[in-house]
Amino acid sequence: MIALRYRCESRGIGFSLTEVNIGDSFDPAAFDLVLIGGGQDREQRRIADDLARRGEGIRMAIEDGLPALVVCGGFQLFGRRYIDQAGEIIPGIGVFDLETRHPGPVADRCIGDVVIETAEGEVVGFENHGGRTYLAPGQAHFGKVRYGAGNNNGDRTEGARHKNAIGTYLHGSLLPKNPALADALIVAGLRRRYGPGVGLEPLEDTAETGAHANAVRITEKRRS
Amino acid sequence: MTNPRTAAAVVAGKLASAASRALRRGGGTALPGLVAERVDPALVAHLGRTLGRGRIVVTGTNGKTTTSRIIASAMDADAMPYVHNREGSNLMRGMASTLLAEAGTTGGIRGARDTAGLFETDEATMPAAVAALQPRVLVFTNLFRDQLDRYGEVDTVAGLWRTALERAPRDATLVLNADDPSVAELATGWSGPVHWFGLDDPAYATDSAGAYDARWCACGGDYRYDRRYFAHVGHWRCTKCERRRPSPQTSASAVRLGLDSARLSIDGQETVTMPLTGLYNVYNALAAVAACRAFGIGDEAIRQGLAHAQPAFGRQEVVEIEGRRLRLYLAKNPAGANQVLFLLREIARERPPLKVAVLLNDRYADGQDVSWTWDVDFEVLATSAGRWWAGGDRAEDLAVRMKYAGWERPAAVEHEAGKLLDAILAGTDRGDDVFVIPTYTAMLDLRAELHGRGAVAGRLE
Known part of the structure; x- marks a missing residue:
């Protein structure tokens, strides 16, 4: 959020933020970008019900090219369903064709630094999730895992993408340390509104690229 | 009479301790306990419960x-003998080490009948520690998001605490923070006595409350605040059910925060000055006073205890090197870091701009997920932090964080404590104060470096 604001305002692009809480009215088509984060299990259930009511509108806006970044719990709820430890099914809104299963207490959470290769280049972040996500055939992933567990600690995929919507388990100040990803979201939002000719001027990113490179270095050392 | 297995465990632990010292493995506060627990897995229960004044x-x-240190200070003033895991080794094996260090070779603790037990306890160790120690008083200071990769979630910790309460003696006293709704929830269903503590000082109410870790009441309602001090701490009430901040038996008012000390009035009595500052230490003082009262320590000893409390390792410790004063403020999580920043902002009102060093490591003991730094309001120091240095394994992450927080560019970005210290010395003059905010292992590294240069006279605890 803070990175998107900075990267817009530094270029003279106006930025306004609307926080949507449970029960608030919200027309996704009116926005240029949507972000959804994760939460604890207790919060997740409340948000699932609320999101289900908005599912149709969000799906339509995303088909229309609305950029979205949904992280962790938000990513899981953008799939078809989440099956929790007790086997209970929490339906998702089906933006992505995937399902997430919690393996129960027998398996460890996937926790640690991650490096993946994406269409926006190398992306670094931190994952911390109990659920294992499985993409349906034909569902595009967000990135290929170089270091880390990714969706299910098996098929080396991480996250999912559909049109301009990206779902991922990565956080850890994701956008500040991956400025190319932040810019890709901003450009997608601008092009949807103003047409394909829109571009962004580069920013001075020494601090950002330094933190990115350091994170890669630390991850390589720890994970190899 | 000492159980033979416990006696054998004590001997084994003491041998391990001696061997560890002989091998100069040093600092190993947990190893003897680990060895002793192998011989007697119930060592903490067997030795701990002999402490007849209660735990x-x-x-x-x-x-x-x-x-814990303030409580210990009051026990000193009261001339009450006690056993305390003072080094902060707060898992079961650390408690075992503490207990066996006090035990004689026959396995028992001398004078145990008249001795009290004081145990700082890791959040996740509470169920085991409470079952073993059967404490008379249980103190819960606060519940914030800590190192998520270690404990999972705030709700997980709350669940562990409820498990601990199921194993506590029915007549034990809970000492609870009335201002923290997550802690206050522990009283629900508790039939024994509860001693509440809380802050009653409108001067510290704020609108910019920072990271927020208790959004909803157990009933599903939102919390509203008549007065908010920081994060989710303040005078709260649920918008849906009857729950609200209980009226505390122990409260503080007339708080004045200084550079090295704070003044406060307990229950409106004559003010006392303690050699610790920051609103978070006022809460620590309140928790300690409430615990002492619940434990039966007299008011005069409590006042003395507050007046002579000593900062713990790396918490408001002052280290002199080449004429500079490095002031260390350990910060392990967003709530703790925010408290330090609010304190520095207060200090900066009289002497801006501050010279600041921030050190971020992401090793196991620090929490490996550095995204917590984005829940810290570094913005509050944007105008009062002048020259600053970024240190630790994740120094570059800090450079980005501060760029967004509106700080100037760092004077240096250095991973190694030695190089960082050189940079700090090069950028300061004799007589300067440098406010150092490190994570746990970054503090250990910096302290070791300072020690190596002869700057820390005291031993590493």
Whole structure:
């Protein structure tokens, strides 16, 4: 959020933020970008019900090219369903064709630094999730895992993408340390509104690229 | 009479301790306990329960060590003998080490009948520690998001605490922070006595409350605040059910925060000055006073205890090197870091701009997920932090964080403590104060470096 604001305002692009809480009215088509984060299990259930009511509108806006970044719990709820430890099914809104299963207490959470290769280049972040996500055939992933567990600690995929919507388990100040990803979201939002000719001027990113490179270095050392 | 297995465990632990010292493995506060627990897995119960004055356990996300030290200081003033895991080794094996260090070779603790037990306890260790120690007083300081990769979630910790309460003696006293709704929830269903503590000082109410870790009441309602001090701490009430901040038996008012000390009035009595500052230490003082009262320590000893409390390792410790004063403020999580920043902002009102060093490591003991730094309001120091240095394994992450927080560019970005210290010395003059905010292992590294240069006279605890 803070990175998107900075990267817009530094270029003279106006930025306004609307926080949507449970029960608030919200027309996704009116926005240029949507972000959804994760939460604890207790919060997740409340948000699932609320999101289900908005599912149709969000799906339509995303088909229309609305950029979205949904992280962790938000990513899981953008799939078809989440099956929790007790086997209970929490339906998702089906933006992505995937399902997430919690393996129960027998398996460890996937926790640690991650490096993946994406269409926006190398992306670094931190994952911390109990659920294992499985993409349906034909569902595009967000990135290929170089270091880390990714969706299910098996098929080396991480996250999912559909049109301009990206779902991922990565956080850890994701956008500040991956400025190319932040810019890709901003450009997608601008092009949807103003047409394909829109571009962004580069920013001075020494601090950002330094933190990115350091994170890669630390991850390589720890994970190899 | 000492159980033979316990006696054997004590001997084994003491041998391990001697061997560890002989091998100069040093600092190993947990190893002897680990060895002894192999011989007698119930060592903490067997030795701990012989402490006839009763046991106190102190837990919470922040303030465990300092609260325990203030209680210890009051016990000193009261001339009450006690056993205390003072080094902050707060898992079962650390408690075992503490207990066996006090035991004689026959396995028992001398004078145990008249001795009290004081145990700082890791949040996740509470169920085991409470079952073993059967404490008379249980102190819960606060519940914030800590190192998520270690404990899972705030709700997980709350669940562990409820498990601990199921194993506590029915007549034990809970000492609870009335201003923290997550802690206050522990009283629900507790039939024994509860001693509440809280702050009653409108001067510290704020609108910019920072990271927020208790959005909803157990009933599903939202919390509203008549007065908010920081994060989710303040005078709260649920918008849906009857729950609201209980009226505390122990409260503080007339708080004045200084550079090295704070003044406060307990229950409106004559003010007392303690050699610790920051609103978080006022809460630690309140928790300690409430615990002492619940434990039967007299008011005069408590006042003395507050007046002579000593900062714990790396918490408001002042280290002199080449004429500079490095002031260390350990910050382990967003709530703790925000408290330090609010304190520095207060200090900066009289002497801006401050010279600041921030050190971020992401090793196991720090929490490996550095995204917590984005829940810290570094913005509050944007105008009062002048020259600053970024240190630790994740120094570059800090450079980005501060860029967004509106700080100037760092004077240096250095991973190694030695190089960082050189940079700080090069950028300061004799007589300067440098406010250092390190994570746990970054503090250990910096302290080791300072020690190596002869700057820390005291031993590493």
